[in-house]
Amino acid sequence: MLNVSSLTPAQLRACLDGPGLDFQTGPFVNRLHSNIPHLASGLALLYGDYPLRAAGGFADFHLNLSQPGGLRRWWRPQVRFEQDGRHPFKPLPVTQAQPFCEWMMNWCVSNRAHGYLVIHAAVVEKNGRGIILPAPPGSGKSTLCAALACRGWRLLSDELTLVRHGDGMLVPVPRPISLKNRSIDVIREFAPEAVFGSVVHGTMKGTVGLLRPPAASVHRAGELAAPHAIVFPQWEPDAPAVLEPTPRARLFMRVADNAFNYTLLGAQGFATLAGLAERSAGYTFKYSKLDEAMTIFDALAGNAP
Structure with a gap:
């Protein structure tokens, strides 16, 4: 079974920027999209051992952590979280993208995993x-x-x-x-x-x-x-x-x-x-x-x- 460390840095960024990175944490499949480069490198380090799942299959949680474009990208750059088309939390400084990702994954489980x-x-x-x-x-x-x-x-x-x-x-x-x-x-x-x-x-x-x-x-x-x-x-x-x-x-x-x-x-x-x-x-x-x-x-x- 392939895991996250099987991907080259370029392949990992392409997944995040494109169809999403589908990876499994315990009983859950997460589909993560992001255009933030340092989030990709953080995932490679922290999630290297986690199994990949085929792109486009079923995912329990759909997460998007993105850095808005325009002037905001350069003036006080931020990361915002989107889940199933909603923005349930205020943006944070882009430097906090990695812990923000963890908090949002916890939020998804605590709010949705009622099984x-x-x-x-x-x-x-x-x-x-x-x-x-x-x-x-x-x-x-x-x-x-x-x-x-x-x-x-x-x-x-x-x-x-x-x-x-x-x-x-x-x-x-x-x-x-x-x-x-x-x-x-x-x-x-x-x-x-x-x-x-x-x-x-x-x-x-x-x-x-x-x-x-x-x-x-x-x-x-x-x-x-x-x-x-x-x-x-x-x-x-x-x-x-x-x-x-x-x-x-x-x-x-x-x-x-x-x-x-x-x-x-x-x-x-x-x-x-x-x-x-x-x-x-x-x-x-x-x-x-x-x-x-x-x-x-x-x-x-x-x-x-």
Whole structure:
């Protein structure tokens, strides 16, 4: 099967400028159009391992990130997002095209993928045990997820946990991990071999760096994972790593608060979330040092300390 790295830079730009680049992320086929040169090079770096799909076939999401022409192209150049003929968001500076693309792909899944319960959470797996990490911005969720991915855990997602209705299995949708501000340097120090795209300053989320996902996680995107635990992480300066159980009723409500489509799904959403809470141990987790966190998570995966 061909992947994005099979294309030469000229072929990649021709796809983006022409019929679109059709590539698969987990269960979704994305068709992306763009006339922004540095977005093409960013995709080549971050998405090289992702499988291509035949142009013109079915695509779940149709995305267009373009730089307007005319004077705007030279005076405060911008990138605008179009999805199925609509412009749901205001344009951003063109230098932010790569993180904008990631945010829009997340938006498409969280707003359209109602065949799943969609939770705002990172999710990783090791030894057949899926660990879900729901948390608000600033909790250290993505930093912890990136560290685990760099230490051999399979990345399912750093942002969106998809729970399949009926059997409650976790559906991988691995994509680049979005790190912000100080977290970028933390992971560079923790995992010097990690590959980042261009770091973008001045976004609405501060400085953003996208970490290329492990190739093995991309290649195993068709393999479901069984939920084992739901862990609510919180980074605190100088805090020792402490994992504390969460009562099951509290676990249900906290996950519901982090689900994008729980209310929309009605009874189906309740049943899926109830099954997830029943199958998963719940914890809160405070930490400051990634090495200590790795030891605790390896124990959760069934590895001997």
